[in-house]
Amino acid sequence: MINLVGLILFGVLAILQSTIVSRMPLLNGSADLILLFIVAWALQERVESAWQWCLIGGIFASLYSALPFGTYLVAYVIATGVARLLKRRVWKAPFLAMLAATFIGTLVVHVIAWFTRTVMGVDMPLMTILNVILLPGLLLNLLLAIPVFSLMRDMAGWLYPEELEA
């Protein structure tokens, strides 16, 4: 049931990302909705399906991108790992953890994408990428991080209701 919800959610997110979000860039950078939802989900209390949702999101992202299949999957797995680590360390300040996880996750996704294209033989000047893709993308992701986290907290409360003691 929970993974079915994830399947539908990330299917819709991938469609939104490719049809709307990608058409609204800031310079050349754009927000990464799939990353934000994966990271926000991984930071929720009681959530046990973070890795499954990461897998679903990674597969959808790989389907919608011309990057070699699995590039996004690897990046999202690392981002989820970072988020789970932060959840244990900064559990008292979840919003701070969300911002930190978004920051690191965005860096990871961009570095892996840059590395992949460089390995494929495409010239990717680092400073240009930093200025026109990474920094604008980071800004957009950080702006959306808190609303997405709040949304996912509500969803976590719905999918993993708190057990009342008798």
Next chain:
Amino acid sequence: MQFIVIFLVSLGIIGLALGGYLTPISRIVVNPIVSAQTWLAQRYQAVQSLITQPEDVTTLRQKNMQLEAENSRLQVQIIELQQQVREAQLLSTLVDYERRNVENQYIAASVIARDISPFMHYVIIDRGSDDGLRKGMPVITHQGLVGSIAAVTAGAARVQLINDPGSSINVILQQSGVEAVLNGQVTGEIALDMISQNATVQPGDLVMTSGLGGNYPANIVIGQVVTVRSEAYALFQSASIQPAVDFSQLEIVLIITNFQAENISPLIPDTGNP
């Protein structure tokens, strides 16, 4: 006797009235009455409207809602019609292009998505192998070259735009006949490289595909030279290009279906061997 007096008085009053002698008196008497009647009638109407107002308000609200719904429906219809007119104009332009370039066969497709990675300048179109599309087919609009098909599924295809950093096209400058290589940039711009130092390149020169390399047909418009960079110590000149196509506004594209990209890599000598 009393009857006769009343009769005569009545007759006298009627006579005076018919003669017009009672008009001033009637004015004096009637005017206050009319004023009083008007005042009373207005108050009565006010009280009556106060009593019946709720019904009127409900009716008016219902009518207002109906009119608002009708207005919204008509506005949506106007937007849809405007969209249809725009699409029809675009298709008409593409048909014109097709008629002017009868040597090629075309299939029109809509751009339905963009690559989710900002590192990749690719779009997805709503036609695939079921429609006869193959990898390597050139994609254009009436304005110029868009790119080529990089991957195909049954119902959709992925198009690599010419401004993708991985795109490299052999081009020719129409005015000077100079050959060069057009490369995409990370920023989404396009630039010319490998222009000979001896070549004369001017801003405004038209850039077209040369057909060399077998990836694209010759003579498809790409854009115009904006600035030329020539440095004394460099082997080649370079130039920035203003593309003819606005890649951020791509909606409908044409795929040239009777052109198949040639793989010439077996013909390129391997420089690694002695």
